[in-house]
Amino acid sequence: xxxxxxxxxxxxxxxxxxxxxxxxxxxxxxxxxxxxxxxxxxxxxxxxxxxxxxxxxxxxxxxxxxxxxxxxxxxxxxxxxxxxxxxxxxxxxxxxxxxxxxxxxxxxxxxxxxxxxxxxxxxxxxxxxxxxxxxxxxxxxxxxxxxxxxxxxxxxxxxxxxxxxxxxxxxxxxxxxxxxxxxxxxxxxxxxxxxxxxxxxxxxxxxxxxxxxxxxxxxxxxxxxxxxxxxxxxxxxxxxxxxxxxxxxxxxxxxxxxxxxxxxxxxxxxxxxxxxxxxxxxxxxxxxxxxxxxxxxxxxxxxxxxxxxxxxxxxxxxxxxxxx
Numbered sequence: 128x129x130x131x132x133x134x135x136x137x138x139x140x141x142x143x144x145x146x147x148x149x150x151x152x153x154x155x156x157x158x159x160x161x162x163x164x165x166x167x168x169x170x171x172x173x174x175x176x177x178x179x180x181x182x183x184x185x186x187x188x189x190x191x192x193x194x195x196x197x198x199x200x201x202x203x204x205x206x207x208x209x210x211x212x213x214x215x216x217x218x219x220x221x222x223x224x225x226x227x228x229x230x231x232x233x234x235x236x237x238x239x240x241x242x243x244x245x246x247x248x249x250x251x252x253x254x255x256x257x258x259x260x261x262x263x264x265x266x267x268x269x270x271x272x273x274x275x276x277x278x279x280x281x282x283x284x285x286x287x288x289x290x291x292x293x294x295x296x297x298x299x300x301x302x303x304x305x306x307x308x309x310x311x312x313x314x315x316x317x318x319x320x321x322x323x324x325x326x327x328x329x330x331x332x333x334x335x336x337x338x339x340x341x342x343x344x345x346x347x348x349x350x351x352x353x354x355x356x357x358x359x360x361x362x363x364x365x366x367x368x369x370x371x372x373x374x375x376x377x378x379x380x381x382x383x384x385x386x387x388x389x390x391x392x393x394x395x396x397x398x399x400x401x402x403x404x405x406x407x408x409x410x411x412x413x414x415x416x417x418x419x420x421x422x423x424x425x426x427x428x429x430x431x432x433x434x435x436x437x438x439x440x441x442x443x444x445x446x447x448x449x450x451x
Contacts (some may be wrong), residue, residue, distance in 0.1 A: 321351060
């Protein structure tokens with residue numbers, strides 16, 4: 128091999144290496160905006176808030192390192208911390224089942240082959256794209272005890288409506304009602320899962336004499352259980368982070384009956400100017416959400432059904448029979 132051939136071979140190898148390098152780099156260039164955004168707007172602030180939780184960090188003034196002082200104060204001295212946690216869990220217990228049930232019922236309704244059903248799908252989904260501020264204003268009018276639409280409708284059937292936003296016993300129910308206005312996203316997710324079920328299951332069940340109710344509990348629910356798991360987790364996280372409706376509708380009142388944990392953290396940061404303490408509060412809620420999510424995932428093996436698991440089990444049984 129002469130010098131010219133060697134040079135040509137080296138040039139070709141260099142070009143191949145550059146081509147392979149471009150192939151490896153190109154996908155990362157396409158997703159680089161997301162990576163940069165994640166680092167700057169998500170992971171960066173997350174790590175910085177963890178650092179801040181170890182300081183007494185006022186808005187104006189120099190931060191002072193306190194170690195675990197914020198966490199110790201939170202658990203030993205702050206009664207409002209415990210009250211807000213209890214209130215938020217109470218809200219979640221009401222909010223999550225109600226929203227999941229409502230979203231599933233609406234999904235079943237819009238999956239029916241009725242003329243003009245697309246219009247209803249749009250109507251049910253539109254509230255989801257409305258901002259929390261607009262929803263708060265709308266329900267501030269609807270739930271008004273003097274001229275609200277809701278109490279007017281109740282008066283037509285002889286019921287004297289309560290003071291939804293002024294009565295401590297009813298304020299949390301009012302927030303739940305207002306929050307149920309935005310179940311459109313969960314509804315669409317349920318709708319997608321329901322419409323993806325093979326129709327032959329229902330046809331076979333009806334041939335065996337199964338009623339619609341039995342088909343729902345024996346076919347629909349098991350086959351959409353992975354979707355229920357997803358919506359359960361997202362709905363639980365949403366309930367534990369509730370802020371906008373409580374802030375704009377009641378400001379945590381009356382008598383702090385809607386002073387949820389999200390509002391508690393918000394006020395510590397931007398009203399009382401305790402950024403370090405608020406960061407510690409936020410990290411505690413992060414741990415609570417992490418533990419609850421892990422618990423839901425752990426329990427899901429008992430009630431979540433996956434078709435792929437059935438197919439795998441069948442193939443294992445066939446393999447075992449062949450071996451015998």
